[in-house]
Amino acid sequence: MSTDAPTQELSQDLVFDILSNTRRRMVLYYLRRHGGPAAVQDIAEEIAALENDVDPEELSRQQQKRVYVSLYQTHLPKLETAGVIEYDEDDGRVSLTARAMDIDGYLTPTTTADYPWQLHYLVLAVAGGLLFSLSAVGVPVIAAIPTLVLGVGIMLAFAASAGVQYWRRRQRKQSLPAELLRHEDG
Numbered sequence: 464m465s466t467d468a469p470t471q472e473l474s475q476d477l478v479f480d481i482l483s484n485t486r487r488r489m490v491l492y493y494l495r496r497h498g499g500p501a502a503v504q505d506i507a508e509e510i511a512a513l514e515n516d517v518d519p520e521e522l523s524r525q526q527q528k529r530v531y532v533s534l535y536q537t538h539l540p541k542l543e544t545a546g547v548i549e550y551d552e553d554d555g556r557v558s559l560t561a562r563a564m565d566i567d568g569y570l571t572p573t574t575t576a577d578y579p580w581q582l583h584y585l586v587l588a589v590a591g592g593l594l595f596s597l598s599a600v601g602v603p604v605i606a607a608i609p610t611l612v613l614g615v616g617i618m619l620a621f622a623a624s625a626g627v628q629y630w631r632r633r634q635r636k637q638s639l640p641a642e643l644l645r646h647e648d649g
Contacts, residue, residue, distance in 0.1 A: 473565040481545055486510060487538045500558035507531035580628050591617035
């Protein structure tokens, strides 16, 4: 793991060199989407699946190994030297550094904002708790609803929300940024 990451701003030439390879772009994309440290093996599996246009479960050992070796020998060391990732070879984990944000201006911006699912579930929980409280104190219209029906309705709201969130996540996974659509060897 690099302990002396460069502190100066990334030069345009270095950024273009980093982004000149699809696998390096995919590493950065994966780490952004993953939101935290990730295992090299997981990154290699995801990249191999994208390159071969198959689900990760359908990858051959050779397809995954080819990507893993190129990441391990070439791409991760280059990204670490540039200071955009931290790579711990001992435990095989990779994470973005704050310096990775310097590259964002060179990438296609995302046009869809993330939906605030935490807030959504919080509102559902508060609304459900409020409905149960109002039912318990005997508010006429709400108290007329059987507790079982009220509970099932709230559970269905959570289940439907989780289903929509899962579906949207799968859709977002399938729509790659423009930078990742073209693959070269590497």
